[in-house]
Amino acid sequence: MAKILLTTPCLFGLESLLKNEIKQLGYDIESVEDGRITYRTDELGICRSNLWLRTAERVLVNMGAFEAKSFDALFENTKKIPWEKWIPKKGRFWVKKASSIKSQLFSASDIQSIVKKAIVERLKSVYSLSWFEESEEDYPIRVFIKKDQVSIGIDTTGDSLHRRGYRQLTSKAPLSETLAAALVQLTPWQKDRLLVDPLCGSGTIPIEAALIGLKIAPGLNRSFTAMQWTKSIPKKLWNNALEEANDIRDRHSKLTIQGYDIDDSILRAARENAKRAAVDEQIHFQQRSIQDFSSLKKYGFIITNPPYGERLEDKESVIKLYQDMGRAFLNLDSWSYFIITAFEDFERYFGKKSSKKRKLYNGMMKANLYQYYGPKPPRN
Numbered sequence: 001m002a003k004i005l006l007t008t009p010c011l012f013g014l015e016s017l018l019k020n021e022i023k024q025l026g027y028d029i030e031s032v033e034d035g036r037i038t039y040r041t042d043e044l045g046i047c048r049s050n051l052w053l054r055t056a057e058r059v060l061v062n063m064g065a066f067e068a069k070s071f072d073a074l075f076e077n078t079k080k081i082p083w084e085k086w087i088p089k090k091g092r093f094w095v096k097k098a099s100s101i102k103s104q105l106f107s108a109s110d111i112q113s114i115v116k117k118a119i120v121e122r123l124k125s126v127y128s129l130s131w132f133e134e135s136e137e138d139y140p141i142r143v144f145i146k147k148d149q150v151s152i153g154i155d156t157t158g159d160s161l162h163r164r165g166y167r168q169l170t171s172k173a174p175l176s177e178t179l180a181a182a183l184v185q186l187t188p189w190q191k192d193r194l195l196v197d198p199l200c201g202s203g204t205i206p207i208e209a210a211l212i213g214l215k216i217a218p219g220l221n222r223s224f225t226a227m228q229w230t231k232s233i234p235k236k237l238w239n240n241a242l243e244e245a246n247d248i249r250d251r252h253s254k255l256t257i258q259g260y261d262i263d264d265s266i267l268r269a270a271r272e273n274a275k276r277a278a279v280d281e282q283i284h285f286q287q288r289s290i291q292d293f294s295s296l297k298k299y300g301f302i303i304t305n306p307p308y309g310e311r312l313e314d315k316e317s318v319i320k321l322y323q324d325m326g327r328a329f330l331n332l333d334s335w336s337y338f339i340i341t342a343f344e345d346f347e348r349y350f351g352k353k354s355s356k357k358r359k360l361y362n363g364m365m366k367a368n369l370y371q372y373y374g375p376k377p378p379r380n
């Protein structure tokens with residue numbers, strides 16, 4: 001059995017997608033909770049998970065889980081964990097983040113300092129040291145407590161996985177790359193079908209779709225914290241994972257993806273981002289307002305993230321926009337469209353009830369993905 005337990009947090013609502021992604025990488029799922037999945041793998045699995053998981057936020061080495069209703073219990077149980085398996089004598093370790101939900105221990109700063117002290121105590125006795133240099137590689141620790149159940153992990157990722165490295169320019173309300181990848185994967189879109197985002201902003205949905213269509217690993221253009229851990233994860237394993245990603249990448253298919261927006265300046269950002277993601281040849285960006293959007297093509301897909309009108313003064317213009325979207329989309333005979341918005345009355349103004357509605361979180365904001373399924377194209 002693979003010997004490393006990994007836990008990967010994700011946005012609420014994306015657990016089933018992430019579970020499928022992990023299974024596709026070939027790993028066994030241990031447990032699925034709200035916003036977190038735990039699975040078994042090996043050292044290479046740390047590299048492959050970071051490179052490939054499109055809907056995860058980060059990848060943690062799961063160091064242990066226990067109940068703690070007091071700081072004493074937190075200290076003693078943390079001290080029992082074999083931290084020396086991962087943290088070497090000169091490693092730099094600190095509790096990067098502690099969060100607590102419905103638990104007796106709730107002060108993040110106290111949890112952080114108790115956990116750090118317990119790890120120091122453990123490593124002092126194992127390494128027979130009284131003082132740690134902490135001069136070498138990083139081991140950021142994350143503590144999550146829910147209903148007094150503590151879960152502690154070492155972060156292998158660093159900057160959150162949604163930071164693919166291609167998006168340096170964004171619109172006012174950009175969609176996270178992980179959520180954009182999730183939207184694409186929640187639809188039946190396939191790489192041989194036309195895909196349009198008519199309110200594309202900085203291009204996140206078209207770019208993530210192109211990465212998915214061409215099987216490009218989302219983490220190819222960035223580094224990860226665990227790349228520094230050369231004693232536990234030999235460089236060779238990262239190279240193997242990168243080589244695999246380069247082999248899998250589809251260099252031949254030509255996709256038909258289009259991104260439109262009313263704002264020309266944001267389209268310049270979208271083009272730049274697509275170029276950095278090396279998918280600029282796959283996406284046609286053009287200035288166009290939704291009122292002018294039409295197409296003679298059949299069986300296309302729309303996946304889009306319009307403004308939500310969170311501020312009261314924006315509400316009226318958003319209602320008008322949804323009415324315009326309704327008029328434009330409902331003319332597209334045979335198309336399927338998928339719209340994410342936090343605006344409760346979306347269907348009323350859009351003018352059609354969705355075939356399916358799925359609750360998702362855009363950051364902390366509750367939103368719905370309204371799904372309208374068109375017919376499948378006839379088989380040739």
Ligand SMILES: C[S@@+](CC[C@H](N)C(=O)[O-])C[C@H]1O[C@@H](n2cnc3c(N)ncnc32)[C@H](O)[C@@H]1O
Binds near residue numbers: 171174175
């Ligand atoms: C929420 S943002 C989209 C963000 C995008 N998903 C991203 O990740 O950057 C909504 C976009 O709709 C565009 N928009 C607003 N009204 C429009 C209209 N009438 N026609 C076309 N685009 C419009 C805005 O310029 C903005 O870029």
